[in-house]
Amino acid sequence: MKRKDALALDRADPFSKKRKLFKLPKYKIYLDGNSLGVLPKASIARVKHLVEVEWGQDLITSWNEHGWWNLPQVIGDKIAKLIGAVPNSVVVADTISVNLFKVLSAAITMRPERKVVLSDSGNFPSDLYVAQGLSRFLTGKVDLKTVEPEQIAEAISEDVAVVMLTETDYRSARRHDMQAITAKAHSVGALVIWDLAHSAGAVPVDVMACDADFAVGCTYKYLNGGPGAQAFLFVNPRLQQSAVPALVGWWGHANPFAFSIDFVPADGVRRFQSGTQGMLNMVALDAAMDAWKGVSMERLYAKAVKQCAMFTELVEHQCGEFGVSLYGERNFHQRGSHVCLQHPHAYAVIQALISRGVVGDFRAPNLMRFGFTPLYTSYVDVFDAAQHLHEVLSKRLWNKKKFLTIQSVT
Amino acid sequence: MKRKDALALDRADPFSKKRKLFKLPKYKIYLDGNSLGVLPKASIARVKHLVEVEWGQDLITSWNEHGWWNLPQVIGDKIAKLIGAVPNSVVVADTISVNLFKVLSAAITMRPERKVVLSDSGNFPSDLYVAQGLSRFLTGKVDLKTVEPEQIAEAISEDVAVVMLTETDYRSARRHDMQAITAKAHSVGALVIWDLAHSAGAVPVDVMACDADFAVGCTYKYLNGGPGAQAFLFVNPRLQQSAVPALVGWWGHANPFAFSIDFVPADGVRRFQSGTQGMLNMVALDAAMDAWKGVSMERLYAKAVKQCAMFTELVEHQCGEFGVSLYGERNFHQRGSHVCLQHPHAYAVIQALISRGVVGDFRAPNLMRFGFTPLYTSYVDVFDAAQHLHEVLSKRLWNKKKFLTIQSVT
Numbered sequence: 001m002k003r004k005d006a007l008a009l010d011r012a013d014p015f016s017k018k019r020k021l022f023k024l025p026k027y028k029i030y031l032d033g034n035s036l037g038v039l040p041k042a043s044i045a046r047v048k049h050l051v052e053v054e055w056g057q058d059l060i061t062s063w064n065e066h067g068w069w070n071l072p073q074v075i076g077d078k079i080a081k082l083i084g085a086v087p088n089s090v091v092v093a094d095t096i097s098v099n100l101f102k103v104l105s106a107a108i109t110m111r112p113e114r115k116v117v118l119s120d121s122g123n124f125p126s127d128l129y130v131a132q133g134l135s136r137f138l139t140g141k142v143d144l145k146t147v148e149p150e151q152i153a154e155a156i157s158e159d160v161a162v163v164m165l166t167e168t169d170y171r172s173a174r175r176h177d178m179q180a181i182t183a184k185a186h187s188v189g190a191l192v193i194w195d196l197a198h199s200a201g202a203v204p205v206d207v208m209a210c211d212a213d214f215a216v217g218c219t220y221k222y223l224n225g226g227p228g229a230q231a232f233l234f235v236n237p238r239l240q241q242s243a244v245p246a247l248v249g250w251w252g253h254a255n256p257f258a259f260s261i262d263f264v265p266a267d268g269v270r271r272f273q274s275g276t277q278g279m280l281n282m283v284a285l286d287a288a289m290d291a292w293k294g295v296s297m298e299r300l301y302a303k304a305v306k307q308c309a310m311f312t313e314l315v316e317h318q319c320g321e322f323g324v325s326l327y328g329e330r331n332f333h334q335r336g337s338h339v340c341l342q343h344p345h346a347y348a349v350i351q352a353l354i355s356r357g358v359v360g361d362f363r364a365p366n367l368m369r370f371g372f373t374p375l376y377t378s379y380v381d382v383f384d385a386a387q388h389l390h391e392v393l394s395k396r397l398w399n400k401k402k403f404l405t406i407q408s409v410t
Numbered sequence: 411m412k413r414k415d416a417l418a419l420d421r422a423d424p425f426s427k428k429r430k431l432f433k434l435p436k437y438k439i440y441l442d443g444n445s446l447g448v449l450p451k452a453s454i455a456r457v458k459h460l461v462e463v464e465w466g467q468d469l470i471t472s473w474n475e476h477g478w479w480n481l482p483q484v485i486g487d488k489i490a491k492l493i494g495a496v497p498n499s500v501v502v503a504d505t506i507s508v509n510l511f512k513v514l515s516a517a518i519t520m521r522p523e524r525k526v527v528l529s530d531s532g533n534f535p536s537d538l539y540v541a542q543g544l545s546r547f548l549t550g551k552v553d554l555k556t557v558e559p560e561q562i563a564e565a566i567s568e569d570v571a572v573v574m575l576t577e578t579d580y581r582s583a584r585r586h587d588m589q590a591i592t593a594k595a596h597s598v599g600a601l602v603i604w605d606l607a608h609s610a611g612a613v614p615v616d617v618m619a620c621d622a623d624f625a626v627g628c629t630y631k632y633l634n635g636g637p638g639a640q641a642f643l644f645v646n647p648r649l650q651q652s653a654v655p656a657l658v659g660w661w662g663h664a665n666p667f668a669f670s671i672d673f674v675p676a677d678g679v680r681r682f683q684s685g686t687q688g689m690l691n692m693v694a695l696d697a698a699m700d701a702w703k704g705v706s707m708e709r710l711y712a713k714a715v716k717q718c719a720m721f722t723e724l725v726e727h728q729c730g731e732f733g734v735s736l737y738g739e740r741n742f743h744q745r746g747s748h749v750c751l752q753h754p755h756a757y758a759v760i761q762a763l764i765s766r767g768v769v770g771d772f773r774a775p776n777l778m779r780f781g782f783t784p785l786y787t788s789y790v791d792v793f794d795a796a797q798h799l800h801e802v803l804s805k806r807l808w809n810k811k812k813f814l815t816i817q818s819v820t
Contacts, residue, residue: 025467032470039466047690051457055637056449057435060442060769068637095685097659098508105547112549121671126660126685129673137515137656139522146671220686227465227478227689246547247657249507250536259774261531261556263539275505275536276630279637280457281688359470364669 001314006383015303019376021291022224028357029381029388034198034338034371035361037224037288046287050280062279071282072230072251072273078289079223079232082297083196083215084206089237091269092285093277096197096218096231098247100130100164102272103214103233105246107162107191108134108142110239114161114190117142120149122169127195131164149174153184160190167205168198168336171363172328173308175203175335179210186211197221200232201375202304202337204297207234214239222337222373223292225285230277235269249274291375303374304337307382311339311370314386322393324349327367338371348398349389358388411724416793425713429786431701432634438767439791439798444608444748444781445771447634447698456697460690472689481692482640482661482683488699489633489642492707493606493625494616499647502695503683506607506628506641508657510540510574512682513624513643515656517572517601518544518552520649524571524600527552530559532579537605541574559584563594570600577615578608578746581773582738583718585613585745589620596621607631610642612714612747612783614707617644624649632747632783633702635695640687645679659684701785713784714747717792721749721780724796732803734759737777748781758808759799768798 010016023039024030030038054062063069076090083090093099104117117131123146131144147155149169156163163185168175178194185192194215199205201222207215215234219225235243244265250256251273254264265271309332315324327342329335343349346366353360353368360370370385392398420426433449434440440448464472473479486500493500503509514527527541533556541554557565559579566573573595578585588604595602604625609615611632617625625644629635645653654675660666661683664674675681719742725734737752739745753759756776763770763778770780780795802808 023462023466025469028469030469036465036470038469039461044461044466047457047461051449051454051636051694052433055446056433056454059435059438059440059448060446060771061764062637094504094508095659095687097685098504098657101657101684109547123671125663125669125671128671129658129660129663130684132673133654133656133658136654137519226461227472228687228692230688231685244543244546246543247508247511248539248543249505250539253535253539257774259535261533261535261538263542274511274540275507275641277505277638278640278688278691280690280694282638284461284690354471361470364667 001310001383003380003383006379009379013303013379015300015374016378018291019378022376024376028359029385030359031370031372031377031385032359032361033373033377034202034221036227037221037373038376040224040288040291042287042290043226043284046283047280050283068279071286072277073270075282075286075289076232078292079200082292083200083217083234084208085234086208086237088268090232090234091272092219092230092232092282093273094230096195096216097126097130099216099231099233100127100193100195101134102245102247103193103216103235104131104134104162104164106243107193107214110243111161111191114159115142116160117144117162117164118152118155118160119144119146119164120152121146122149122172122174123166124170124195124197127164127166149176152176153181156184156188156190158188160185160188162191162193164193166195166197168203169328170198171340171367171369173335173338173340174329178205178212182210182212198336198338201292203301212236219285223285224288226281226288229281229285233272235272240268245272247274251275295375300374304372305332307372307374307377307379308332308335308337308339310379311372311382311386314383315341315389318386318390319393324393337373338369340367340369342366343368345398349392352392352398353388356388358385411720411793413790413793416789419789423713423789425710425784426788428701429788432786434786438769439795440769441780441782441787441795442769442771443783443787444612444631446637447631447783448786450634450698450701452697452700453636453694456693457690460693478689481696482687483680485692485696485699486642488702489610492702493610493627493644494618495644496618496647498678500642500644501679501682502629502640502642502692503687504640506605506626507536507540509626509641509643510537510603510605511544512655512657513603513626513645514541514544514572514574516653517603517624520653521571521601524569525552526570527554527572527574528562528565528570529554529556529574530562531556532559532582532584533576534580534605534607537574537576559586562586563591566594566598566600568598570595570598572601572603574603576605576607578613579738580608581750581777581779583745583748583750584739588615588622592620592622608746608748611702613711622646629695633695634698636691636698639691639695643682645682650678655682657684661685705785710784714782715742717782717784717787717789718742718745718747718749720789721782721792721796724793725751725799728796728800729803734803747783748779750777750779752776753778755808759802762802762808763798766798768795
């Protein structure tokens, strides 16, 4: 493949007009949108308005006048379309860890006679910490059991209260079979929580088609909501009247402004809200969701598959002799939208790349991770990133005391 | 008192230079800073930089380069100075409900043999909801008991695990005696959590002097952090190595970037962080804290006491005949920085005031609440607000179908 072939792919790419909706960092090839998505142009004006007009002038009346109060549901419905959820089943609030805690505590309560929360060792560590924290608090009433990702299906037994998994592995990019695992769990009476942090906006998922019980996910990665933007959570409509989280608050009350001293859970998913939400991040996210209008997740995923495969082929072809290899899932139709490469000097290599303006990230112990976010990643970005990696490896630039300073990457 | 007397007080007011640090809403007398504080000028530039440079250009590297990662502790130390806390004992994260849940769950775990969480019926309802949610989740292992505020001290007995109170009542403005109640609780082996939502930045409190175990508080009221800005929590240093919340996450891990699958709590208060925080709100709050440089809480409180007393006197003198009266605590040296008035048509009256640009808020069933935030509230604001109230009441303007449109209030 030549650079002109990548340029030709960009010219034919129906998503190239979406790229124009983002303020891309200058002099960089940004392949870390799976960690922090880039800035949507619409968010700039929206945040400015929030600060200077809504907060600055209208102040407290903005809760109604500017729709602050309803934003968690409004944005939730926008995200719902990307994950196969129905309206009024997704809400945006808090962090992914807090939301996972909420749905996990609700699920445990619904299976009081069962002791096991089942997960896998490839899950994002913070998810496991949440389950461990709950287990410790309940002094052994439930225990977290982790198995290897491949052993999940067979480990689902009748003592399992909740299966808690991340759909796309943050390192290997391996995707779990949501449909099969959810069905297996339901067949023995267990509930399932899916973490869609590396899935929402990256790969097609359908929480209703697989009848997931709960899901949580992140908005600052593929959804470009901004640093630390609120997370989302999904509650299947068939559970919305029976599930109650351990962590509640006035935003989840049936009648919050009555200021009654007794908690009465709101109908529907709203009961999974608790406290007042940060509106600066919330409106940035709301504006970011505009970019998803008319996006087919299947088509976007097809581009991601092509970019991941293209990058891997270029790297293997050009750099295989320099000790770099693909980590994790190879089947490009069963994996997420990022590629991890292993290399004995991964940390130094990624630093050398970053100093040249090619931004990926390092994941312990020896992984370089490159995220492809096809809403704004071009094919020529992918091509150029592979060339930079070749240059760094072939010239052993990672071994320099001082890396090259940031330069234009063309 | 004449208007010129109020103007004279403003000329002599040492805090009048602080007022210039804020972008005050035009054509309004804003007396709702106890619900949502006004916009600090410093926050405008800081948020713009965050969005356009840190997020827009530097992206993922900003976690280190722009100090995002440490902001929860950095801001925590700034707030610590206002509440009598020592460095490294306050952290900013999540919402007040989530933080209350964290410290309450930690406290319950530290008193496993005790069944009662004690609070009062004047507490902010969401705090009670948090305790009720925990109690429900623990199926009766602990129960929330609420008594009248005046009965708290005598209700503290040896079956009490945790006393959970709000220092300043959000309606009556009555302040609890932190020192005496904390001492009483400790004398029977109970722990104490203080909610400082209406105290931090409003009245002098000293969590170390009274040896409080835990505290939580709000930053979008008197601290002007912006709509829904993150809350804070305090953990007394003597408990920091033994207290562990039920809700944890990777930001509270001893070594978050090792991505170990086992949770190991960080040393100190940092273990009370859980997930990734929204940086747009966080930097707005950080900039807002600049306004507190050199502020003596005792002096600020003296101004608040004067403003609350002045407003009450003016209202009682001018409007007493129109069915309005003070609600709650009358001793102006034992109360918070807001005044609640009761009136049979409180909702209509407050709407009429708001339509004239005098912004207070309504609290069910019959209260009008006016917050005095002496960092930027002037004496003439207080004087004029009382005159508007007189006009609305004496002319029964609240009884109009249509209120006057917003107009300049001079």
